[in-house]
Amino acid sequence: MPAFDPNAKKMLISGNEAISLSMRHCNVQLAAGYPGTPSTEILEDYSELGGYAQWAPNEKVAAEVALGAAFGHARSVVTMKMVGLNVASDVLYTATYTGVDGGMVWIVADDPGQGSSQNEQDTRNHAKASVCPMFEPSNSQEAYDFFRIAMQTSEKFKIPVILRMTTRVDHSKSIVVPKEELPAMVPNFERNIAQHVMVPGFSKPAGRRLRAKMDEMEAWNVAEGPNKVEMRSADFGIIVSGISYHHVREAAPEASILKLGMTYPLPMQLIKDFAKKFEGKRLMVIEENDPWLAENIKAAGIQCESKFDPIFRFGELDVNRVRRIIAGDKNPDPVPVKGKPPMLCPGCPHRSSFAVLKELDCIVSGDIGCYTLAALPPISAMDYMIDMGAAIGMGIGLRNVLPREQAKRVVSVIGDSTFVHSGITGLVEAGYNRPETGHVVIILDNSITAMTGQQEHPGTGRHLDHSPAYKIDYKEVAKVAGFDNVYEVNQVKEPEEFKRLVKESLEKDELTLIVAKSPCILALKSILAWDKANKEKAEKALAEAEAAAKKNNNF
Known part of the structure; x- marks a missing residue:
């Protein structure tokens, strides 16, 4: 259940909770996203409120799923943090041309001050460049109200709409007075090839219609907008x-x-x-x-x-x-009080992984996740980190240009959720454009998306609500991509074996994938509980099916 009473007439809730409640009251039929602070809780809260929500492999796929639903005359939502919009922008920049047949809101959460982000980009630039209408709430009540207005605006003007959130509005709490529910839309397919297929002959007039629509929306904003x-x-x-x-x-x-x-x-x-x-x-x-x-x-x-x-x-x-x-004060900001730098949790399996990589003097092309903290003292064992999934591509680039003795030390390290997000194409690149020295890729599989608060992904075998799901096999993906050697090892229980595998793999001019599999220490108790509950449900369902079959045979 959510942390608040959704039936209360007045409630003290965060901006993210307010959005999830507004989604429920707007009868959103599909919500998809990828975890990213400060947006993560929106889909989790929406699921707990009884709405249909799902984690996608990445933001682009989430946006495509939500767009498909909006093409089908439904209300849909896609959530992400601002850097996730870079991944999904390919969808957004053309979805404004096609428009939507139902309603679609893009909830994009910016992170001023970079509390948990690799840059401080401003989504407002994306809105203008993609020609996408945008609303900006200032508190929880407006987060609730503006989501509703954004959805209604999307339906009225047949266009995707951005709801730009920021960390302070996402996570701060204020009073919200909810409104009545909107009637649900009735999904339906209608063929309109000229609107939905963006070849140049159709997209050129669509672009002109979009600009005319912006003029109309600006006039509406002047007369009726929430200003x-x-x-x-x-x-x-x-x-x-x-x-x-x-x-x-x-x-x-x-x-x-x-x-x-x-x-x-x-x-x-x-x-x-x-x-x-x-x-x-x-x-x-x-x-x-x-x-x-x-x-x-x-x-x-x-x-x-x-x-x-x-x-x-x-x-x-x-x-x-x-x-x-x-x-008009132009003096520098006061130097903040020096705090304790973030560090990997005691007992974190990533500590074991990077201890070996540091001992072997590896050049580590890293990625985004808890393990990025290995770049900081006292470990200081990650040399590069740019964006989701970049570890493998950057590692291949280094392997291709460095002197052989240096190239042989390069290792790409990527987390399980990040690998599914955008690391798979890196494996394909390695197999397709194989470096002369080969390459070593290590997937740090802790069975969860840990850094954003223990969310599921396609490699955990569980859906957003922790119910059973198909589980991708990283080793099979690597084999199909052309890797010569594929290993799985628990680097915590078998540190010497992990070290041996890394050392021997670096000595070969071959492509090697090592899955270092050990669960997140903070999520372990929950993972065991979820898996136990799913196993019991499966066994119960099997027993009921066998009993029903036996009963039918008796007849």
Whole structure:
């Protein structure tokens, strides 16, 4: 059950919980995604509320599944963190051309300050580039309300819509008063080849229709969008969106505010009307991350102040930082108190893996997951990490150019969930463009997507709700891809065997996959409980089937 009462008339819940509740009240028929902080809890909560949710191998597949449902006149959702949108952008940039027949909301969670991300990208740039409408809530109530508005907007204008979340809105709690349920859509197939098949002859007119639709949506945003003007001071106006609204309201209670709820397409006439009130006075734009609002507003010929980018472009805003922006303070931020760096858990199987790699002086092409912490002291045994699935490709690149004595030390290390996400094509690359020195790939299989909070994936044998699912076999994938040697070993129980396999594999000019299989120490108890429950259910179902067959035979 969810951590809140979904039937309460008023509740204190997080932004992610509010979205999941709104999804339920909007009768979303399919929700897909890939775990990524700060978005992960949305699908888990939705599943606990009784909705249908599933983890996909990666964000691109999740988006394609959700788009297919929206083509079938259903309401669908896809969730991801902002770097996941890079993976799914191939879908988004053409889905806005085709539009949808039902409703489709892309929930994309940005991570200002990089609490758990490899970069600090701003999804608003994707929205404009892909020509995708976008809403930005500032608290849990708006997360609930704006999801509903986003879905209704998608249905009204027949287009995918982005709901841009940020870490603070995702995880902070505030009061939510829910609304009545929307009636469910009735899925149905309708053939429309010119709309759904984006060959150039169909996509060229689709692009023109999309731009015309944006003009129509901008007019709607000006007249009916979830934007709000709060007039107080006649001399000082601020334009904001998202969580920045609350910081601004506290830092400058005297200021008049234009709070933008739909930030693409921008309601430019509304912005111009607000700006006109402050001609010859003071008008500011305050926002987290990129100066996206400021640049677009200035490009429209509106004179306004904005933050000092070399300092305030980075990290989350708070009340004190907003006060400094308003005061024109260009001094560097105070140096934060040095805290304890993150580290691998005591008993984590990754410790055993990297101890061996460090001892053998391997050049480690790494990937994204808990094991990335092996790059930090005291282990310091990972040399490269860029994006999901890059370990194998980067390792092959290093093998192809380094002097032989160095190339022979290169190892690609990737987690189980990350391998399914985007590592399989790396194996195919290794088999197809085989380095002269061969290559060694190690899959660290801890039987869970651990870093985002112990989520399932296609290699665990369990669905999002931990019910039984088909389980992919990494060793068979490697064999099909052309690997010469495939091994599986428990690096915790058999450390010397693991070391022997790695050492001997590095000495060969062959392709070798080593699956280092040992469960996440934090998830072990849960994994055993889930597997036990699934086994008991299977045995019960088998017994019932045998009893029914026996009864039929007696007749």
